Amino acid sequence: MYQASRFSVAPMMDWTDRHCRVLHRQLTTKAVLYTEMLTTGAILHGDRSRLLAFDPAEHPVALQLGGSEPNDLAEAARIGEAEGYDEINLNVGCPSDRVQSGRFGACLMREPELVAECMAAIAAAVKVPATVKCRIGVDDQDPEDSLYRLVDLCAQAGVRHFVVHARKAWLKGLSPKENRDIPPLDYPLVWRLKRARPDLTVVINGGIQSLDDAEEHLKHVDGVMLGRAAYHTPAILGEADGRLFGAGETVDAAEAVRRYRPYVARELEKGTHLAAMTRHMLGLFHGAPGARTWRRILTVEGVKPGAGLEVIDAALAAVSGLQEERLARRLEAGEAA
Missing domain, CATH: 3.20.20.70 (Aldolase class I)
Known part of the structure; x- marks a missing residue:
């Protein structure tokens, strides 16, 4: 309704x-x-x-x-x-x-x-x-x-x-x-x-x-x-x-990517170009570790002929890796302090 x-x-x-x-x-x-x-x-x-x-x-x-x-x-x-x-x-x-x-x-x-x-x-x-x-x-x-x-x-x-x-x-x-x-x-x-x-x-x-x-x-x-x-x-x-609205869970950028993935897969099967969808995703990690890497992979790889879900997966893996590295460094610095 x-x-x-x-x-x-x-x-x-x-x-x-x-x-x-x-x-x-x-x-x-x-x-x-x-x-x-x-x-x-x-x-x-x-x-x-x-x-x-x-x-x-x-x-x-x-x-x-x-x-x-x-x-x-x-x-x-x-x-x-x-x-x-x-x-x-x-x-x-x-x-x-x-x-x-x-x-x-x-x-x-x-x-x-x-x-x-x-x-x-x-x-x-x-x-x-x-x-x-x-x-x-x-x-x-x-x-x-x-x-x-x-x-x-x-x-x-x-x-x-x-x-x-x-x-x-x-x-x-x-x-x-x-x-x-x-x-x-x-x-x-x-x-x-x-x-x-x-x-x-x-x-x-x-x-x-x-x-x-x-x-x-x-x-x-x-x-x-x-x-x-x-x-x-x-x-x-x-x-x-x-x-x-006072109801509903918080959805982070990585979870949004995972939820969007099945839609992207369906559209790719219909012949939609990956870049038509990934162009709207460029700002998802704005201000977060790995944001520049995320944008670079999507913009460079996403426009190539035949680009598919592997581009999104690679970009998300890169962001996750950079965020894990930063977290590890922070933990080490805290332990050293």
Whole structure:
């Protein structure tokens, strides 16, 4: 049963594909995982079996849509629900030029009435939750006005769940990468939104680096969405169930690799290249002994023709060996002291 998430991993273009999501699911059973943004055009006219494929292990998993035509969004949402997705989310936050030219993403912050119309169409088309992921505003908008107006109009259309990236987006003059860092974060605005609209589910996103940060935000909002920190240092997800949900074991990086291994084996048999899966694993041992060796083996050996599970096994063995050496040295130093 899908529930509005206390903790989720953000949709990230070119990153949160199905292989990434299965890896993240080995670390946390409770976080909601989001697809990359998929445009309505791609879903309605593209290769649906490839675009919408996901592993049953990924549940709860949300489909993020990009678009601004209500009928197309409704049809794409129906297709997503039929494929088994647990939530349909509309992107009102991506600032890229390509997205703007298609009249969706963050530029829709300027058309809150259209967003509400789109959400009403999605909500009428599906039984799973229809949700919005937005910015606090764009360009010269006053976030106190732009955010509340968008939320209130969508709430009138039946939306109860909002994910708010707590930055403006500058549609001209900043690249998508710069838009993730340069506009200042305004967490208190999102906290105030929750206090002012207690009947709505408000999830905060943007610049959150750790589970310590997440715990602080959860004092003010219903949920936290982690983005780049979850991707670049995925091992932190292994503590999420216990710390944020109060249930579940801690899963360390090595155990996550062992759990992911059968999935990798199945995908290799289907013809998936090893590097398509190992690229999401590079940060698993971030900050731990052997992290550099782990990355080197996966990046150098994983791209070779015919690369298979032996590459992952060799990398894990190397990390384990280095960690055992460090532990032995520490014990010797303690005994000498």
